[in-house]
Amino acid sequence: MTFEPLKGIKILDLTAVVVGPVATWRLGQYGAEIIKVENPSGDLMRGLGGLSPTGQHSGAYLHLNRGKRNICLDLKKQGGREICQKLVEWSDVIVANMRPDALERLGLDAQTIRTKYPEKIYCLITGYGTDGPYSGLPTYDSVLQGASGIAGLTMARDGKPVYVPMLICDHVVGEITAGAVMAALMQRHKTGQGASLEIPMFETMAAFVLQEHLAQQSFEPSVGPAGDLRLLSPHNKPVKTKDGYISFTINTDVQVKAFLKITDRTELLNDERFLTVATRAKFVSEWFEIRGAALENKTTDEWLEIFRKVDLPAMPCHTLETLTNDPHLKAVGLINFENHPTEGKTAVIRSTIQVDGEYPSAYSSAAPCGWDTKEILHDLGYSDAEMESLINENATFQFKTEQ
């Protein structure tokens, strides 16, 4: 099936690494037409996300750059900048995650573009908002995990800070950015006017953390410390079984009773500390200690069966190895394989959003750097002679299989 609400929307993708590519990938999932501009040295993520058969398409690069055509431009060259201006003209939306000063130098900043084209949507992802002391500073995911308090949360819980072993800030802000672009497109539909969006990653992730963890400091006077104490309990963790770990949650009073019964702790059934959400919140440490006690007398599978019989939410605690072999993921076909032009047989992670009973079909695979250069230049109206001249002066590059 097709679900292409953004069909006909043209997106100029001036992004690299993760946060921008996630945003445009998601817009591509909804049918937008995307041209990714890549510099001749290539998106850093091609090499950073692990090995690939050619070394040019790490798994992460592949999965986050599906559905985009690729043009390779050297923006240090006049010819490259001219082509990029034609792409600006072509586009409905420009998404960038370069640093603001670099964009200004290239004439690719919001003000320059929207003065000329007020109907265009310009979306800039920055590390830090334009109006505070960190404005203009460079950033990366782990720096943001530190700055936004995510690593600090693990310090509060475990005594020392660690990062979530994922590019969680990049990935989250990318999704939020895709939403903001769609909102601006809807606005434009009504008013004919574009918009200049700026999404500062630090503030966005700080807000994301504080929505959950400002907690008792949300009030003045405060009613207690910041932090959701349930989530910060060291006992809130996957629980050891005879052969592995199990993940479960127990929130409602009914679930608490069921849990105490199946784990043979019926003496606690009438313990006033654990009778209601409110009392368990007060005795959160005691309650989580009971909840987090090991269940080593049975295997994970045995426990899962028992939990499910009483309708308690529980799942195995998967490793990457067991995750890809999960029977549910296999049954729903989350991962398929296709033939990539340079990497051979490669995995496709499909959209997980079901529309009218079906999953929209997958889009084209992530392209090598400069794969579509000539085709795009042709679409922009360049003659063969102009194209060759631009290629000869190294303003633009066409990927060659023999390269």
Added chain:
Amino acid sequence: MTFEPLKGIKILDLTAVVVGPVATWRLGQYGAEIIKVENPSGDLMRGLGGLSPTGQHSGAYLHLNRGKRNICLDLKKQGGREICQKLVEWSDVIVANMRPDALERLGLDAQTIRTKYPEKIYCLITGYGTDGPYSGLPTYDSVLQGASGIAGLTMARDGKPVYVPMLICDHVVGEITAGAVMAALMQRHKTGQGASLEIPMFETMAAFVLQEHLAQQSFEPSVGPAGDLRLLSPHNKPVKTKDGYISFTINTDVQVKAFLKITDRTELLNDERFLTVATRAKFVSEWFEIRGAALENKTTDEWLEIFRKVDLPAMPCHTLETLTNDPHLKAVGLINFENHPTEGKTAVIRSTIQVDGEYPSAYSSAAPCGWDTKEILHDLGYSDAEMESLINENATFQFKTEQ
């Protein structure tokens, strides 16, 4: 300023806890009109997210339910169900995160509603997709962190599994859901047709994890193990300074050279293992050990100044306490205070998405359960007498300050 691309879009919010409320909160940020239906026992999150002056509005509840009017309905009563059907008729979009079987019993499932109203958008957030063995099972955030491999990633890195101390799956899927609803609204604009969306949390988070971490298993034959080895390195963590921790990232060759110089490790400048992205990927463990070595001879502030002089991305590793006092967040005014009808002076975390140089104004504060019941019933055309009768039979409840 106002940025209300969804103004005039009516959303019936049949969600509770976190994932659904995040989705509708985000849609509210873009100007949608939202009515949240709450059952008389109240959204579990009112109590779960920590204390509040009245005990009825935890910080998390407050921050995730801004901009929504609130009607309290007992859907076990005929009268409550009838009001809910009128709300279905009123709405453009229905968002639900109840379990599918409960929705079917109430006649609030996608098929029933869209057969009658094909122009409506129905969005169901489920734990697990409808077509696999886990279909219909209950879930919560930490169960999904276990199932989707997030906890397993920390086991791969640190030897034992822990959860991210946030409701990360709920929060991420909520944002993705908001985007999907906007995509469906754009589709409806073009075709006049609604859509039935289903967003399974497990698959969505598994895809989110695997986009980054399927990595070298993305190829057949695989070129190595799954997992982005940089992110799974135990050395990839905030680094101890004289007085705390600092977060930084070093990715490009230029950054590597700058880092080795400022940390007095110039003997490594020409070490072939660390010269390029590709060689550092090969010697990732050695490289991260160098990067992760303590910097205890200077304070965090001293190091930050040194890092910034050579343009290396670095930030303090904030705790919740230092985060809320961060000078940048203070300067940009991320958190403000307002007067909540029952909780007194409470924090408002504003939108972080800047539009045309301004942040859209904040929306109304999160409502007590049943705060807008009478007003909404009036809008739906109920007479005062009908209203009183429905209230008397406990089909619906109006919040009273004296309660």
